[in-house]
Amino acid sequence: MSFYEYWCEQYDPQPVGNVELNTEHVAQQSEWVVFFKLIAAVLMTAGLFWVPFHFLPLTGWHSVVVAVGIALIYVGLAFFFVPQANTDNMGWLGGMVDDPFHISDDWNRSLMFFHAVLGPGRFIAGTLLDVACLLGVTRSDPIPMSNEYYRQQMGYSEDYTTANATMTELPSEQEEIADSGMSREEANQQRYGLTSARFLINDDE
Numbered sequence: 001m002s003f004y005e006y007w008c009e010q011y012d013p014q015p016v017g018n019v020e021l022n023t024e025h026v027a028q029q030s031e032w033v034v035f036f037k038l039i040a041a042v043l044m045t046a047g048l049f050w051v052p053f054h055f056l057p058l059t060g061w062h063s064v065v066v067a068v069g070i071a072l073i074y075v076g077l078a079f080f081f082v083p084q085a086n087t088d089n090m091g092w093l094g095g096m097v098d099d100p101f102h103i104s105d106d107w108n109r110s111l112m113f114f115h116a117v118l119g120p121g122r123f124i125a126g127t128l129l130d131v132a133c134l135l136g137v138t139r140s141d142p143i144p145m146s147n148e149y150y151r152q153q154m155g156y157s158e159d160y161t162t163a164n165a166t167m168t169e170l171p172s173e174q175e176e177i178a179d180s181g182m183s184r185e186e187a188n189q190q191r192y193g194l195t196s197a198r199f200l201i202n203d204d205e
Contacts, residue, residue, distance in 0.1 A: 014104040017085040017111045025079075025126060027133035027140030034130045041127035044120050048074065078121025085111035 028034050053067040090112070091098050091105040099105045133140045180187065 012102070014089045014102050015086045016089070016104045016107050017083065019111070020082045020084055022080055022082050024141040025129045026142070028130045031134065034127070034134055037123075037127045038131060041124045044124055045071065048120070048124075074118075075121045075125050078118035079125035081118070082122070083111040083115040083118070085109070085115065087112075 028037065048071045049067050052070045053063050056063050056066055058066060085108040087108070089102075089105050090108050129138070129140075132138045
């Protein structure tokens with residue numbers, strides 16, 4: 001990164017990713033998948049706990065408490081904050097070479113790096129929620145674009161359904177003009193506010 005890259009970015013901005021705030025989780029329904037995810041999550045959690053416990057200059061229960069706190073903070077951050085890089089702007093040669101004229105590719109590579117770093121924590125958090133949903137402690141968020149998801153987003157009751165919905169056809173432009181008794185020129189002039197509509201659209205001549 002350099003001031004020159006930042007300066008060039010102001011005159012030729014390139015797309016940059018963002019950090020999404022995640023508050024939803026669609027739980028896994030298969031018990032066997034949750035079981036194998038739980039095994040992997042336990043191993044990840046053990047390694048996540050061992051790293052600060054081993055390297056912190058603390059002893060006894062102080063080291064245990066700090067290691068647990070660091071692990072919980074990491075898992076929480078990984079679940080709620082999801083870095084999403086714009087892979088169309090990663091630099092030259094697919095990100096292998098830095099673009100010396102833009103700083104946005106540096107930001108995208110940083111977002112991709114943090115996305116990978118937070119990946120294990122996001123997996124652990126998702127597995128814990130899967131287990132909680134499987135045991136009935138909490139409920140899974142609905143699958144996007146499902147009827148349940150639509151009801152939740154629109155604030156409808158649970159007995160709301162679109163099974164008996166009907167389509168209402170709007171009257172066509174010709175029917176509106178015929179009912180109003182105006183010519184097409186007058187209708188377009190009233191609709192679009194064109195004082196010179198007769199020079200643009202005039203089907204009466």
